[in-house]
Amino acid sequence: MGLVCPIPLTDYDKILMAHGGGGTLSHQLIQKMFFSHFNNELLKTEHDGAGFSFGNQRIAFTTDSYVVRPIFFPGGDIGELAVYGTVNDLAVCGAEPLYISVGFIIEEGFSMDELWKIVQSMKAAADRASVKIVTGDTKVVDRGKGDKIYVNTSGVGIIPQGVEISNSRIKPGDKIIISGKIAEHGIAILSAREEFEFETSVKSDTAPLNHLIKKVLEKYPDIHMMRDPTRGGVSSVLNEIAKKSNLGISIRETEIPIAQDIKAICEILGLDPLYIANEGKVIMLLPSEQADSVLQILKSDPLGEHAAIIGEVVEEHHGRVVMETTIGSNRIVDMLSGEQLPRIC
Amino acid sequence: MKYLDEYRDARLVKAYAEKIRQLTTDSWIIMEICGGQTHSILKYGLEELLPERLNIVHGPGCPVCVTPLEMIDKAISIAQTPEVIFSSFGDMLRVPGSTYDLLSVKAMGGDVRMVYSPMDAVKIAEANPDKKVVFFAIGFETTAPANAMAVLDAQRKGLENFSLLCSQVLVPPAIEAILSSPHSRVQGFLAAGHVCTVMGFEEYLPLVEKYQVPIVVTGFEPVDILEGIYLTVKQLEEGRHEVENQYRRVVRREGNPAAKSVMFEVFRTVDRNWRGIGTIPQSGLSLKEKYAQFDAEALFNVEKILTEESRECIAGEVLQGLKKPVDCPLFAKSCTPEHPVGAPMVSSEGACSAYFRYHKRSDVA
CATH class of the missing domain: 3.90.650.10 (PurM-like C-terminal domain)
Structure with missing residues (x-):
């Protein structure tokens, strides 16, 4: 038997903005499609990151993508947000964040100057949060196929002995x-x-x-x-x-x-x-x-x-x-x- | 915060609730017209504070809720036209038409945009001369002046690519429709403060005389609403029927003459179909002949679209104060904010949505 889409077509046969809004539709999508299909014990805790043991060490691992518009806003920008967002997702798992990865999806024609500002901001943010950006990836998409720049960050951290956030x-x-x-x-x-x-x-x-x-x-x-x-x-x-x-x-x-x-x-x-x-x-x-x-x-x-x-x-x-x-x-x-x-x- | 905190003051609220309890010797049915008031009542749990003999029923004053299904189908049809940018207030985008909603049209590739003002739609038209920009002009007397202003602005700028899909409605004819219905049980009204900010309250004087009911112009904060209920109950208990103004800090007898003059420059009154209620004579606004070039319904040839309502949804009875949302067999079962069957479950002003969001539902201990 083939796989049947777990969200009945009578609900929605297309993704709406609200499926990414953090509200009820997001939850339905995550619960019915992602959780039920990727199904495992770590995922089921439904926290901001996954916590697991590696040898004697408890590790937290998380990922998040940033599509904020505008990319520069009062009090911050997409780069800083991408670092702090992942740092915070690790921190609320009880972990001390250590390493962060960065994936850039950049629209053709995006200003090099603005990219440089974002990169500087990410470095400053990483220093402030005492984490290192240790790996990354860059992709460029055709003009009109993205909105300036999207940033994905993933991060790992160590959960100290005696801490259990659940x-x-x-x-x-x-x-x-x-x-x-x-x-x-x-x-x-x-x-x-x-x-x-x-x-x-x-x-x-x-x-x-x-x-x-x-x-x-x-x-x-x-x-x-x-x-x-x-x-x-x-x-x-x-x-x-x-x-x-x-x-x-x-x-x-x-x-x-x-x-x-x-x-x-x-x-x-x-x-x-x-x-x-x-x-x-x-x-x-x-x-x-x-x-x-x-x-x-x-x-x-x-x-x-x-x-x-x-x-x-x-x-x-x-x-x-x-x-x-x-x-x-x-x-x-x-x-x-x-x-x-x-x-x- | 000034003008807010004093109207959300717990001591004043309790004092008014006590005054109402002392005053009430008989059973009365009072309707608040406006969906904004419905939401305040539910959000602050004001019904809990009132004596059981007072039955507060919710009226048709939710613009999204009373916009007929066929108008939404017309909107969807226009929004699917390739060169169209369809703009609307946010709530309207989620109301299901007979097949799907405007947000689904957006997901399918239609250019559907949420705006906070019709003037923003005019700006979109200016910036996109090769597109046809349509604004979904819904609402009561509160939205009509701004929508009229958008038409005048577009005309002044010589824009030929801007139009309104017009489904404006008026409050007094709806009150009259409710009062003249043989099923009506409503004995007093809280009139909508913001509508009266524009229109004043002289047009309620003949209604009060003809139907012998008190009408109290009322604001939206908890203290406003309780004072409005207090004044209404006082009239009922004393056998009076007058127009009174609780919302004195905002509403004047003559309303806002500048807003009214813009509105009646652009619009004329017409018979209008209200969702769940039916056609009410002279209860709507349409563009005058001289502004016909801004009439999307004619421009896109959608006048012939006709649609029938779901038979299970009791929105019509809810909007007339005959039933409450919890009386509906679909409520919180097959009808939820994510899967609304009727418009009152969608709008931020809809009674069903207010009950769903704030009311102690059966699944709450």
């Missing part, structure tokens, strides 16, 4: 911490697009989180779970965690750190900041008794100065995220359906 370790009562103000990357990209004539000082939060996370893990290796809320934002990450752990997540709207200008732009455009991408934030789930101390460690670092405890894991509403609103009522925070904004990373 959905399976989450327990009711665990506190949920976010390391800073939300939605800055997505809104920075939005404000940089030509169709928006905003004059804002909003900058992307793109930053390497590995040093910050290392500081925490050195003192508190018992962190249960970490994720970086990139595409799909805080809500998508919390929903994924709630579904995978089959526990409930309760958060409080008043505790979620957000800058006033970001909040204002979201209000004007009708966007929910909980669904907007971050590129320099980590969400941690950890034993309640460690939460205050970890919060202090985060707050003592510039990358974590606005960190806050935003909620906890509960026994109720399994698999769902519920938020206490500013007026004290409760509402479901669902996974992003479709896409709020395409090609943000």
Whole structure:
């Protein structure tokens, strides 16, 4: 018997932008087609990277592709983003990132000067994150068959003894911490697009989180779970965690750190900041008794100065995220359906 | 944040909820017209705060929801034309037509673009003189002035490659259609604050007299909505029926004369088919004869496309306040935001989508 496409044709017979949006359609594609066919134990953990043993050493391995438009945006560029994105995916697996690969897919006619800027930016980013770019690949596609430049990075890192970051370790009562103000990357990209004539000082939060996370893990290796809320934002990450752990997540709207200008732009455009991408934030789930101390460690670092405890894991509403609103009522925070904004990373 | 935080103040919300509880001695059915208000009600769980005797039903004020299926099929047909750039607000792209949606047309190679303003569509037309740029002009009195402005702008620039697929609708005829229906149970209305920002509220005075119902112009934040409900209940309990303005910080009696004059320069009122409800006399806007060159429906010869609705979807009854989304057998089963059967599940203003996103569904303990 031949292989049958696991996504019924009645769903979609063509890829939509939303299949890459980090929301429900992305999940369907990943779950139904990729996971079910590539099916293995490591993949099933559904983390930002795979963690496995090599001899006595625990290794983390991850990959990510970057198609952000525009390639230079307030607070960063595609090169820096590609390094930090992979560094952060390793860091939230509990790993200390070591080596990174880079694949460039460049459109014919792309400016050599801009490529040089991207390369310099990647080198600076790698130095800041203390990783080395050790291998790579370059492909050029016909003019009109790509959009300037796409970058893929993969990375490996070592998971220290005693660290185990996994959905399976989450327990009711665990506190949920976010390391800073939300939605800055997505809104920075939005404000940089030509169709928006905003004059804002909003900058992307793109930053390497590995040093910050290392500081925490050195003192508190018992962190249960970490994720970086990139595409799909805080809500998508919390929903994924709630579904995978089959526990409930309760958060409080008043505790979620957000800058006033970001909040204002979201209000004007009708966007929910909980669904907007971050590129320099980590969400941690950890034993309640460690939460205050970890919060202090985060707050003592510039990358974590606005960190806050935003909620906890509960026994109720399994698999769902519920938020206490500013007026004290409760509402479901669902996974992003479709896409709020395409090609943000 | 000023103008927001004070209208999301937990103490004020509780104070209004308490005032409403004390005031309510009878059972009342109140409809909020606007989908933006529906979403606030669900997002903030305001119904939980109200006495059980108050039944808040959701009205037809979701522009995406009431755009008829045949109009979406016309949009899809135009968007598939090779030299066309089809532009629209984002929500409209995901509403299924009788075969597929506009996003699928994009995936199949059609040039379909999401814009945030009709003026952006005019810019696209300027930048692409060899293409025909069509903007899907949907919405209530709130979007009509900007859409009219886009036509005037295109005319001023001498653009011959810009047109509107026009499916504009008007609120007062819809209220009248609901009130004159023999099935109607609605005893009071929260009128849509943003529509009244443009139109003012004088046009509601005859409705209040004819049907003896209170109409309260209401804003969108939790405190606004509860104050609007409070004023409506107060009228009902006291046996009054007047037009009152809760949204005084924005709405004036005469509305925005400049916006109205642009709108009526370009558009004329026509009978319009509302999805799930049917044709309502003089409830829509179409381009006037002198702007016929901007009418995509005629330009692309799609006037003859006619389509029938799904029979299982109860969107029509939901939009008239006769049923709630959870009463629909398809709700959260075969009809979800990823696979919407009816438009109210698609739009960010649709009642079904609001219930799906925020309401305590049966799968939530």
